[in-house]
Amino acid sequence: MKLVEYEGKDLFIKYSIPTAKRYGVIKIGEDISKLKIDEYPVVIKAQVLAGGRGKAGGVKIAKNESEAKEIIKNMLGMTLVTHQTGGKGIKVEEVLVEKANDIEREIYISVIMDRKISSPTIIASKEGGMSIEELAKDKPELIVKMPVDVETGLMDWQARELAYKLDITDKSLFCEFTAFAKNLVKVFINYDANLVEVNPLIITKEKKLIALDSKVIVDDNSLFRHKDIASLPDRESSELEKEAKKIEINYIGLDGSVGCMVNGAGLAMATLDTIKLAGGDAANFLDVGGGANVEQITNAFKIILKDPKVKAVLVNIFGGIMKCDNIAKGIVEAAKNVDIKVPVVVRLEGTNVKEGKEILKNSGLKFEQADSLWDGCKKAVALCK
Amino acid sequence: MSIILNKNSRVLVCGITGGHGSFHTEQCIAYGTNIVAGVTPGKGGTKHLGVPVFNTVSDAVKETSADTSMIFVPAPYAADSILECAYNGIKVIICITEGIPVMDMARVKKHLNNLKSQGKNIILVGPNCPGVITPGEAKCGIMPGYIHKKGSMGIVSRSGTLTYEAVWQITNEGIGESTVVGIGGDPVQGMNFVDTIKLFNEDNETRSILMIGEIGGSAEEDAAKFIKENVKKPVFAFIAGKTAPKGRRMGHAGAIVEGSAGTHESKVKALKEAGITVIENLSDTGKIVSSVLKSKV
Numbered sequence: 001m002k003l004v005e006y007e008g009k010d011l012f013i014k015y016s017i018p019t020a021k022r023y024g025v026i027k028i029g030e031d032i033s034k035l036k037i038d039e040y041p042v043v044i045k046a047q048v049l050a051g052g053r054g055k056a057g058g059v060k061i062a063k064n065e066s067e068a069k070e071i072i073k074n075m076l077g078m079t080l081v082t083h084q085t086g087g088k089g090i091k092v093e094e095v096l097v098e099k100a101n102d103i104e105r106e107i108y109i110s111v112i113m114d115r116k117i118s119s120p121t122i123i124a125s126k127e128g129g130m131s132i133e134e135l136a137k138d139k140p141e142l143i144v145k146m147p148v149d150v151e152t153g154l155m156d157w158q159a160r161e162l163a164y165k166l167d168i169t170d171k172s173l174f175c176e177f178t179a180f181a182k183n184l185v186k187v188f189i190n191y192d193a194n195l196v197e198v199n200p201l202i203i204t205k206e207k208k209l210i211a212l213d214s215k216v217i218v219d220d221n222s223l224f225r226h227k228d229i230a231s232l233p234d235r236e237s238s239e240l241e242k243e244a245k246k247i248e249i250n251y252i253g254l255d256g257s258v259g260c261m262v263n264g265a266g267l268a269m270a271t272l273d274t275i276k277l278a279g280g281d282a283a284n285f286l287d288v289g290g291g292a293n294v295e296q297i298t299n300a301f302k303i304i305l306k307d308p309k310v311k312a313v314l315v316n317i318f319g320g321i322m323k324c325d326n327i328a329k330g331i332v333e334a335a336k337n338v339d340i341k342v343p344v345v346v347r348l349e350g351t352n353v354k355e356g357k358e359i360l361k362n363s364g365l366k367f368e369q370a371d372s373l374w375d376g377c378k379k380a381v382a383l384c385k
Numbered sequence: 386m387s388i389i390l391n392k393n394s395r396v397l398v399c400g401i402t403g404g405h406g407s408f409h410t411e412q413c414i415a416y417g418t419n420i421v422a423g424v425t426p427g428k429g430g431t432k433h434l435g436v437p438v439f440n441t442v443s444d445a446v447k448e449t450s451a452d453t454s455m456i457f458v459p460a461p462y463a464a465d466s467i468l469e470c471a472y473n474g475i476k477v478i479i480c481i482t483e484g485i486p487v488m489d490m491a492r493v494k495k496h497l498n499n500l501k502s503q504g505k506n507i508i509l510v511g512p513n514c515p516g517v518i519t520p521g522e523a524k525c526g527i528m529p530g531y532i533h534k535k536g537s538m539g540i541v542s543r544s545g546t547l548t549y550e551a552v553w554q555i556t557n558e559g560i561g562e563s564t565v566v567g568i569g570g571d572p573v574q575g576m577n578f579v580d581t582i583k584l585f586n587e588d589n590e591t592r593s594i595l596m597i598g599e600i601g602g603s604a605e606e607d608a609a610k611f612i613k614e615n616v617k618k619p620v621f622a623f624i625a626g627k628t629a630p631k632g633r634r635m636g637h638a639g640a641i642v643e644g645s646a647g648t649h650e651s652k653v654k655a656l657k658e659a660g661i662t663v664i665e666n667l668s669d670t671g672k673i674v675s676s677v678l679k680s681k682v
Binding site: 084113115116118119120149150151189192194219220221222224225252254262263264265266267268269270272273274275276277281282285318319349350351372373374377 | 460461484485486487488490491492494495529532542543544545546547548549550553570572573597599600602603604607623625626627628629630632633634635665666667668669
């Protein structure tokens, strides 16, 4: 679950991490009159899930109320294209209005789960502002890595060591920073985050530490114990993806024309790759899961067919937990419930495969059956042309 | 020989009375696995599928000398179940459960490392994996038994059904498998590719190795380095996710490309440089393996 800046900062505030003074969040249809702004200039920031907002025009400073009004009017509803949006843009639906600060220094700091050592790890650099990828490329010698004990959190000596490594020696700032670093790790661990990033962490001209931005990704597997996060809007998924998620189907929309229904994430990915090798492009990634029942297959079918780009559907099931006769029943039932206007290629293998194939054959419906993954992909791609 | 699991393994099932646990335990028993005990708190003293059920792993180990466990406990409680097994004398823990929070697994790994420093080396396979099968001897997992055949190829994979696909082709080529290990698709896991390949390398019965990886992380790159330096047996690899969009989680929590790390391209490059035969089309797995192995004879 990816959080936008102000949602991440809400978590920061709970953990006493200093952030810029917030005047409020404005959504499409609202304007600045709802906010009480006591001091200009203010910063207006587009709340979208992408880095590089500044360069793309998603972060602007307003010196007075009329400027702020104008900027907000233009920013809300605009399509923001940054280097992280993959060529497409994201519509700006909310902006955050904060007090502007005079920056003296920018620092990069994040907490990640280091897969190699299975441990939370702080990544920091005394020079911030640019992305960590750029930092790693341009100034790798400045990057500090510090593993953190998952049960103890950041220890005092580690926080001190980090402060020295980042050249934070000013007395009042030093304690502010060590408290900040410990709290940032607490946010990471207590919220089951995959990533907590502050870029930049700034030191103001008044020698104050402020987390100027936030990037927080919470582990989807942990949402059962974070009801507050689970109730936030899902901004990453499309409407169709959300609908699928609700019925526990793992669906990601793609750009091609072959609709895919596969069991297991690995096989689903490999199926997309094989479709590409066969000269086509998949319209979606869809994992029906291990224990999917007839109802779930039916629903999966409905979701795939809602995508107007789909010209043929490939069902690729290797039955382990899910038996092929159940899949076959699901396909037949779905075909009866849903008005399928495109050809369907079915490739079944695994437990009860004979029964499954018989059910399809005797259903009275028209299915193209395939004997292997390659055969299925070739048939589906051909039907799209 | 085989690795991790054999006909002498004495298997305990955590979560034996649940829906999944029950269904798959029955399948494992039918395959010939020596299931000696089940654990479900509150159901101790009963029998399920003819297997004695205990309240705690400690009781089960005392009464049955179980040395291997298979975990089906729901995700919120599964990490605790792994630790219960680890602290009560189980040597091989195979965790099937999907959806365990990554932070829970980081805690588990910390404890396993502590135990290791005390000389207690515990093998954890998974979580979020299909399990382990040594064809003809025992199966601890959710894979369909009949697609396997006793043979000479060691297979290790981050995926479930994708593995079945490859196994089926290897079986149909008549090569068969020594042991098939599903290490799972999570970012923090027990055994990784290097740990598993090390065991295959030392196993006399395993004469070739197939590694099925996917995008995300750097386990495949690490394995490539290890293989280049240590493995003389022929090694094959397939990496899923060539066409996956960047930054999106493709089902498996671990299968995500972040920044420039963990791409299909970087993995294939590392594998090829290590002299590993990289299979581009999954459907060709059996054919390619068969022809390469024949040419080496």
